[in-house]
Amino acid sequence: MALLGVNIDHVATLRQARGVDYPDPIIAAKMAQDCGADQITCHLREDRRHIQDSDLPRLQAALTIPMNLEMAATDEMAAIAMKLKPHKITLVPERREELTTEGGLDVVTHQKVLAPVIARLLQTDMILSLFIDPDLKQIATSQELGIQALEFHTGTYCNASGSKQASELKRLAEACRHAKSEGMFVAVGHGLNYQNILAVTPISEIAEYNIGHSIVAHAVLVGWERAVREMKSLVA
Numbered sequence: 001m002a003l004l005g006v007n008i009d010h011v012a013t014l015r016q017a018r019g020v021d022y023p024d025p026i027i028a029a030k031m032a033q034d035c036g037a038d039q040i041t042c043h044l045r046e047d048r049r050h051i052q053d054s055d056l057p058r059l060q061a062a063l064t065i066p067m068n069l070e071m072a073a074t075d076e077m078a079a080i081a082m083k084l085k086p087h088k089i090t091l092v093p094e095r096r097e098e099l100t101t102e103g104g105l106d107v108v109t110h111q112k113v114l115a116p117v118i119a120r121l122l123q124t125d126m127i128l129s130l131f132i133d134p135d136l137k138q139i140a141t142s143q144e145l146g147i148q149a150l151e152f153h154t155g156t157y158c159n160a161s162g163s164k165q166a167s168e169l170k171r172l173a174e175a176c177r178h179a180k181s182e183g184m185f186v187a188v189g190h191g192l193n194y195q196n197i198l199a200v201t202p203i204s205e206i207a208e209y210n211i212g213h214s215i216v217a218h219a220v221l222v223g224w225e226r227a228v229r230e231m232k233s234l235v236a
């Protein structure tokens with residue numbers, strides 16, 4: 001049975017859009033926890049466009065399920081993570097102008113730059129995961145860096161259609177199979193919704209799904225609790 005990590009970033013996006021204090025992403029996280037979420041995921045972006053620094057300790061204190069903090073591989077973020085000590089950290093690429101996280105962390109190109117921060121974070125008790133494209137070279141380089149947990153970026157699969165989508169799904173399945181056979185923990189995320197996830201869940205090597213935008217969007221129409229429960233029933 002796979003785990004569902006509910007990403008609460010876009011609850012905070014709604015709050016930040018007006019600069020008010022509602023909706024509170026921590027309340028959403030607690031409700032998601034009560035509705036069967038196995039983990040809460042959030043991304044502290046360098047520009048703080050949704051989750052704020054002050055949300056993190058409140059979230060940490062409110063949860064009984066694990067917290068997965070997504071962040072850029074910078075000294076600033078590493079210091080925040082080492083102080084907070086969430087259950088898991090997922091290193092993601094970040095460019096300020098992008099709408100969302102476009103593409104995985106390119107560990108092949110940036111291996112030298114990433115190595116020191118990864119080495120530092122691996123010395124802690126936190127699980128360290130890398131958000132990479134489903135690519136065998138990226139997996140091999142992650143292993144060289146000492147990584148044992150990966151999250152594959154599903155955005156290319158989600159944005160494609162027809163035969164391109166079928167080939168992206170095949171690429172994802174192969175990456176999941178290979179990583180699992182190497183003894184790695186396999187998570188996936190980005191762009192997954194209530195429809196496109198149906199072709200992904202047969203990939204039995206996937207242990208965890210991190211999903212945010214589609215749950216928040218569905219919640220606008222059907223309510224947060226139902227939106228979380230419906231997604232949970234699809235990944236279970």
Ligand code: PXP
Nearest residue numbers: 101131189190191210211212213
């Ligand atoms: N996983 C990672 C590593 C991400 O960066 C994101 C987007 O912040 C997600 C999962 C969730 O993506 P979405 O909001 O499209 O479901």
